[in-house]
Amino acid sequence: MVKKILTTNKGAPVANDQSSITTGKKSSYALLQDTYLVEKLAHFDRERIPERVVHAKGAGAHGYFEVTHDLSEYTRAKFLSEVGKKTDVFVRMSTVGGERGSADSVRDPRGFAVKFYTEEGNYDLVGNNTPIFFIRDAIKFPDFIHTQKRHPTSNLSDANMVWDFFSLTPESLHQLTFLFTDRGTPRDFRHMHGFSSHAYMWYNENEEYVWVKYHFLTKQGIKNFTDEDSVKMAGENPDYATEDLYNSIENGNYPEWNVFVQIMTNEEAKNYKFDPFDVTKVWYHSDYPLIPLGKLVLNKNPNNYFNEVEQSAFAPSNFVPGIGPSPDKLLQGRLFAYEDTQRWRLGANHHQIPINQTKNQVSTYQMDGPMNVNKGSHYPNYYPNSLEGPKPEACFKAPTIDVQAVIDRHTQQVEDVDFEQVGEFYRRVLNKEDKSHLISNILNSISGVNENIQYRQVALFYKADIEYGTRIANGLNLNINKVEKLASMTQEDRIKSTLS
Numbered sequence: 001m002v003k004k005i006l007t008t009n010k011g012a013p014v015a016n017d018q019s020s021i022t023t024g025k026k027s028s029y030a031l032l033q034d035t036y037l038v039e040k041l042a043h044f045d046r047e048r049i050p051e052r053v054v055h056a057k058g059a060g061a062h063g064y065f066e067v068t069h070d071l072s073e074y075t076r077a078k079f080l081s082e083v084g085k086k087t088d089v090f091v092r093m094s095t096v097g098g099e100r101g102s103a104d105s106v107r108d109p110r111g112f113a114v115k116f117y118t119e120e121g122n123y124d125l126v127g128n129n130t131p132i133f134f135i136r137d138a139i140k141f142p143d144f145i146h147t148q149k150r151h152p153t154s155n156l157s158d159a160n161m162v163w164d165f166f167s168l169t170p171e172s173l174h175q176l177t178f179l180f181t182d183r184g185t186p187r188d189f190r191h192m193h194g195f196s197s198h199a200y201m202w203y204n205e206n207e208e209y210v211w212v213k214y215h216f217l218t219k220q221g222i223k224n225f226t227d228e229d230s231v232k233m234a235g236e237n238p239d240y241a242t243e244d245l246y247n248s249i250e251n252g253n254y255p256e257w258n259v260f261v262q263i264m265t266n267e268e269a270k271n272y273k274f275d276p277f278d279v280t281k282v283w284y285h286s287d288y289p290l291i292p293l294g295k296l297v298l299n300k301n302p303n304n305y306f307n308e309v310e311q312s313a314f315a316p317s318n319f320v321p322g323i324g325p326s327p328d329k330l331l332q333g334r335l336f337a338y339e340d341t342q343r344w345r346l347g348a349n350h351h352q353i354p355i356n357q358t359k360n361q362v363s364t365y366q367m368d369g370p371m372n373v374n375k376g377s378h379y380p381n382y383y384p385n386s387l388e389g390p391k392p393e394a395c396f397k398a399p400t401i402d403v404q405a406v407i408d409r410h411t412q413q414v415e416d417v418d419f420e421q422v423g424e425f426y427r428r429v430l431n432k433e434d435k436s437h438l439i440s441n442i443l444n445s446i447s448g449v450n451e452n453i454q455y456r457q458v459a460l461f462y463k464a465d466i467e468y469g470t471r472i473a474n475g476l477n478l479n480i481n482k483v484e485k486l487a488s489m490t491q492e493d494r495i496k497s498t499l500s
């Protein structure tokens, strides 16, 4: 075996790594000329990068996506062009609200981010394990996240902040109902689904387009913790999901997801029974059945967690020809936020970090910046040029969208339709046991909250489904007549009646 010699980070051999250069054997002074000590401490001082502002705790793995069904009539994306085609992927799964060292099993949505290394560049699908979201306008996101993190004074999580915001944001009801079922505490990352949640555009070479939503259905089956077990696991093994994913892959037990899409034409979108780009709602499977597309397999653990998982950068703005955004107001904000945070978190050249690099050739006139490791000359570094520099290619043009617009900060009123899917979810999707877990999970969280907030929130549960609201009201010893009255009001009046 070749003998490995320890070196400095510039490659010079090191003679002694256990003793600093000092003036004596015992108590003594260290010397600045010990450049090896200085290098070692200075590098250590800089080992941490800022954690992600959300989704800070996560695990990742490599694998592949394989097309099993031909949907190439809808999209020109090359990686979807034929059955059997395989594309390398990197996937990161995460919790949302906690810090980098927080427990995996807590009640929270789980991130489900997939980077496809296609021959036309990287395509990122940055989804969650829930098909819906709490809000539908990006401008509310920072406030929403503040309520999920620590109180700025006590530095503790704070149920009053959480329920105050939810009760003032009724469009959150669908996602929060999902979150307080046992699906809000998935057992690990393998036994949960993944969803794009948003609709995206697929377009073909004729510039014909449709809207799609992606569903990654776990082949392992769904497994959740009860509230009690999730709390117990947070204490016993806060890294349970991370460990489970790592060990399964290490043992050759590769997790898989079957990938489906729902497809809606633009004509149908104009006439659907509700706004199909509203991310607080699902498209009914009876209207838009799941169409099989492919499978996702994770079969290789990262070699270096920091390099591959911590430095990975997923952004909903990373599209390839054939796929684009939809007029979903939440998605529109996300198209900005991810690359922006990554320019700060990892630097302007984060796309050059190996885990984020494309597998195809990058030809751009962008240059320099911190940590630039581009090899070769940048010349020519301007366009247009009379040299043989890279040129845009018009055939990659995305479809033209015709928009008739009134520009304003449009207030989106809460309507009865916003409560329909919540009621149906409670009545039709949840069985008796799911319902009783949902009620007790909500009661565990909301019982210590100020009474005015409880009334405002319980009126929303009641509005979605009378039994749902009544059970929570009873659990909190609230006056059901008052709840009923609040439920019949407009949101504006309800807020006025429950100010304190």
Ligand code: HEM
Pocket (backbone or CB within 6 Å): 051, 052, 053, 054, 055, 058, 092, 093, 094, 110, 111, 112, 113, 126, 127, 128, 133, 137, 138, 139, 141, 195, 196, 197, 198, 312, 313, 314, 330, 331, 333, 334, 337, 338, 341, 342, 345
């Ligand atoms: C306007 C709404 C949203 C904003 C502004 C937002 C912003 C962010 C930011 C700044 C990050 C950190 C990224 C990084 O440091 O690399 C992040 C991570 C993430 N977000 Fe969002 N987010 C929003 C909504 C959503 C929604 C609706 C989903 C799912 C459908 C989602 C899924 C994720 C996931 C999975 C990650 C972690 C990606 C990774 O593993 O690195 N986010 N988000």
